[in-house]
Amino acid sequence: MEFDLNEDQKVFRDTTRKLLKKECPAERVRRLMETDTAQDAQLWHLMAEQGWLGLTLPEDFGGLGQGLVELAVIAEEMGRVCLPGGFLSAIFAGALVAEAGNSRQKAAYLEKMASGDLKGTVALLEAEADWNPSAVRLAVERNGEDFVVSGKKLFVPDAQTADVIFCVVRDGESLALLPVAKDAAGVKVTAMPALDATRKLYQVEFENVAIPQAEALGADGNPERALRRAIEVATVTLCAEMVGGMQWVLETAVEYAKTRHQFGKPIGSFQAVQHQCADMLLLTESSRSATLFAAWALTVDDPKAAAAVSIAKAYCSDAFREVCHRGVQVHGGIGFTWEYDLQLYVKRSKASEILFGDATFHREQVAQLVLGER
């Protein structure tokens, strides 16, 4: 066993870090935050060019066929710079097509997704904001060859910039995964402004939107299982991003503790400050262990994968928030300002905590697994 990135992965990490540091400095993050969509065409193009958008998609469909550890490696670097925009949505939508689509559908979507020409997102949550697929209530009707959907989805990330919104609906006992063109008649996207302006959320309303039944993903398989798997992939990606955020906050706080002086010495010489920093390291490294394990377990289809994902997200949800809080505390007043970049991470940590289920949600999943209920 070797629980470390291999040489290739380390090189990949370092080049990704360098590139993102140059291409996505905090000024750019702030500029994008102020826009309606936080999406930047040039950054998107860069990600496509680097192969990041299709990193884990099958090679037959324009992807690079890499595993989730590689995805975690770049996601961590993205989290470190607080990269705005729809990468995570792209991963979620790509995984959903890869898991649920038939070969015709994969051919139709994946290549364009990998090249950045088609942006996707997944509309899952409803009024109760429950991440469990079985909680989906929005019912679809059958009309001849079509599925017809009317109703609304909430908290859909990046819906404004998406070309296709994969809408999860209830079809009796089963779920149906409907690709809906964002510009289709009857689709209305409204912003849901929230605390983290780097990843925009939307309400998506559907009014008598008809989708040919043959277009639904996974109709001939098990759409719910495919959806769960796609959620796991996206959740691990998010965890890795959160680890990157923690790493930035940790490094920034430690650096500050070394240079800021009060009472004639660096504040880092006070044990109260040292202990905050030590705790931040503990939280960050533990998050990293949990995330890398989950990424590996999902890649190799380890039986512990589902539990590993929930363990990672439960832990990271609390850890990222805690790391940010401690980071602010170590900085004192300056850490509480808009001008100082820590605030970007405080907000990102709160939004990430909620996205794909908070710690309470994932602890419940772990409980069900250890109790043999699932």
Place this chain on the structure above:
Amino acid sequence: MDLNLTPAEQQFRDEFRSWLAANLPAPEERPKGTRTELGNVTFLKNWQKTLYAGGWAGISWPKEYGGRGATLVEQAIFQEELAHANAPELIGTIGLSLVGPTIIAMGTEAQKQRYLAPILSGEEIWCQGFSEPNAGSDLASLATKAVRDGDDFVISGQKTWTSFAQMADWCLLLVRTDQEAAKHKGITCLLVDMHLPGIQVRPLRMMSGDSAFNEVFFTEVRVPAAQVLGKVNQGWTTAITALMNERANLGSGLQVIFRRNLDALIERSKTVQRNGKPVCEDPLVRQKLAQAQIELEILGLNTMRALTSLAKTGIPGPEGSISKLFWSEMNQKTQQAAQEILGAYGQLSEFDNGIWAYGYLRSRGNTIEAGTSEIQRNIIAERVLGLPKSY
């Protein structure tokens, strides 16, 4: 010990209750919850004026300066009743909780006559010019200087994190008046008119997006020497009195806001649904609501006890740090609990007018402002528990 109110206290409470019942602004007159700290200034100034006119401002301040001349316990009952009635919070917390008590303790008769009543009526808002870029926790190393020139002091330097400076009429300012003396011995406290030439206020944005604090620049600002509060070069004593009052009083005043917030959360938990039920039926949510209620109750009890002891000793002691630590960490925990209870909705800017997202972010400043938690713990360890000094 007798926790029953004395007949006099009971009468005080009943009187205030009926006054509140008659004078509380109707719900439709009240601004909605706000995403900024300074959003309701006009409304709150008017509310303060109403309280003052009714004789309900400065409960424990001397009568001759516009106060009610009542006891500290009655002051606490007053705060509790405000919270209980979901009254608007008091504006001018700096004036009410730290400047006023410090002037009462250390001011000249002329200063008391001039400054106290307008604090109580809400006519004059104060700010606290203590912190500087290089003097935060180590406040005594402050560098803004004041040089004596005839009957004036001439002030030059910079303050930072000065809350409410943009709307303040006056500033309780700490300056260095003796460059040679040891750092605690060359400080003087001045009462400075914020409208004087040479003062420039530059708002700083907090992470919550609004600007409740500011940088304040002083360029050769002339202030008459009569504006010294306490004694020249003994400003550290004045500063400590102000800080002790701040720590002791702030939490008690904030209870009004905390109560309103928790009540709103409790109501919300009955409408937000999860698993087909209101979240208030979820045992985990109930635990969180109960914990928030428990801590808020204890904050009130701690405050009462501290005030009883203060009524005997007259000067707030280092125990005030207990109150400061308690309310700041309590509010952070409660705001986080609110986020967990509201789930995905808590982060939204338009859900309940954004008060949950705002409250969560704003609470992160609580363990920094009015002295960081680390400093409060140092004070408790060294000055209350008598542990050896570590720095």
